[in-house]
Amino acid sequence: TQLLEQSPQFLSIQEGENLTVYCNSSSVFSSLQWYRQEPGEGPVLLVTVVTGGEVKKLKRLTFQFGDARKDSSLHITAAQPGDTGLYLCAGKYNNDMRFGAGTRLTVKP
């Protein structure tokens, strides 16, 4: 069982649509990170959130850390084919970083 559960596991949408992916746990994290991994490459850090309720924006991407620091969401507005990839969340837990299994997003032109 993953400490961090990501949903949905797969998501395929058309260019221009909005979407939200989720990262949930029953455990509390002192911080949480989102990474994007493109095919054939390693994950690349997008954002780190540290405060419960924190919202961070990165162009069309909006990241939110839950008030209780147990969950997070990533919302993409007007998705583009370049957003295609595997989105991973990673939580700081007991002096360790734990990764979720990821949401595999495909944005079709």
Added chain:
Amino acid sequence: DARVTQTPRDKVTEMGQEVTMRCQPILGHNTVFWYRQTMMQGLELLAYFRNRAPLDDSGMPKDRFSAEMPDATLATLKIQPSEPRDSAVYFCASGLGQRTDTQYFGPGTRLTVL
């Protein structure tokens, strides 16, 4: 543009053969991580080094896997003997300072054991 490099990018081998994967962390980084990624398990931490000392290898099958840092510019992950269930993408990542700080990933080595 500093990056983590990994070699080889792809490796196909037969069961029972020894496999060595290499990683060059970003210059100046003092933490190195080895991960294995599969569709079923996602990213699994295999080993963690800080200042070249192995601090955690609890995620690594000890009987066949070994990880070392001969110097600050080279980390190796060896599998001997390899088995088909070892087929996966192996990532190296490096970072500054603590285990939970930002990790910079290499492009990975795709290992296929026949």
